[in-house]
Amino acid sequence: MALTREQVVDAAVGVLAGFGLADLSMRRLARELDVQVGALYWHVKNKQELLVDVAARLLGGIEHLPDAAATPREAVTSLATAIRAALAPVPDSAEVVQLAQTMQPAALEPLTWLRELLEEAGVAPQRSAWARHLLLNHILGSVAAQQDRSRLEAVGGTGGPDLGTDAFAWGVETILDGLGI
Known part of the structure; x- marks a missing residue:
């Protein structure tokens, strides 16, 4: 059976989820797929392009159907929470999404929806x-902090204060308050 781009991205997500970004190399991916490294480059130009696809896949399960009865604030909060929930279980996902949104922000639909919801909530288009960006940094920072804490605890260390769901929700509220939403 011929290798597909979908298989390459699936395998990359699997390596990321199982081992983290440090172990996600093109050589490792080729081994996982039992192909030569060159075969991967028929499907992706480089690792950066692959990481954009991985980020899009990680965020791909998020629905853009805010409850019709939701206020703009609730819609933004719901989407921010869904983005965090999609990324939290996957090691180094925050770093992958940060890179991808810098390289190809349009490839990450939930981030586009976030901007649209902010505008619908009254944030001026130029802002x-x-x-x-501010809200995304909070989401990604929250995910990274949670993952770092989990890694430290897994090896017997202490991860400092728990900056989990409650701290995340408070941060979103504070940002939205500051934006006047």
Whole structure:
């Protein structure tokens, strides 16, 4: 059976989920797929392009159907929470999404939806990119902090204060308060 781009991305997500970004190399991926490294480059130009696809896959299960009765604030909060929930279980996912949104932000639909929801909530279009950036940094920082804490605890260390769900929700509320939403 011929290798497909979908299989390459699936395998990359599997390596990321199982071992983290440090172990996600093109050589490792080729071994996982039992192909030569060159075969991967028929499907992706380079590792950066692959990471954009991986980030899109990680965020791909998020639905953009805010409850019709939801306020703009609730819609933004719901989407931010869904993004965090999608990324939290996958090691180094925050770093992958940060890289991908820098390289190809349009490839990550939930981040586009976040900006649209912020504008619908009253954030001026010229500032909605900044507001999305602020909120995204909070989401990704929260995910990274949670993952770092888990890694430290797994090896018997202490991870400092628990910055889990409650701290995340408070941060989102604070950001939205500051934006006047």
